[in-house]
Amino acid sequence: MAVVLAGARSVEQLEESAAYCEASDEEKDYAAAFASFPRVSWQGHCMYCSHCEPCPKYIDIADVTKFLNLTKAQGKLPETVREHYAVLEHHAGECIQCGTCETRCPFGVKIRENMLEAKEVFGY
């Protein structure tokens, strides 16, 4: 089951959201809208959800992956990211490549590869 939490900045927006309750079945059928969306697959992309935890080496996989992805997106290692990585209690270099995290990741992220890459990028 999925639930949408609608936010509202005004009474009008709230009323627009609440109108769903009185919409016809035809109006509530959003299959056509979904069908018109581009086919986006999140497979292999980290959502930073931490479902892969716990790690036997206590690595915060979501944080390490986030800092790795930020660095890759910028094409260099920003000082702020380096500092945030430094204060993590455990680092990618501690990964023993056991792979248990990958059995729990709903998005098929190659976590072991990411830990190796993070060790390379951050140095530990």
Ligand code: SF4
């Ligand atoms: S590696 Fe997978 S389970 Fe872990 S934080 Fe990323 S998406 Fe979530």
Ligand code: SF4
């Ligand atoms: S593969 Fe590395 S990051 Fe994943 S659970 Fe094992 S030690 Fe932790």
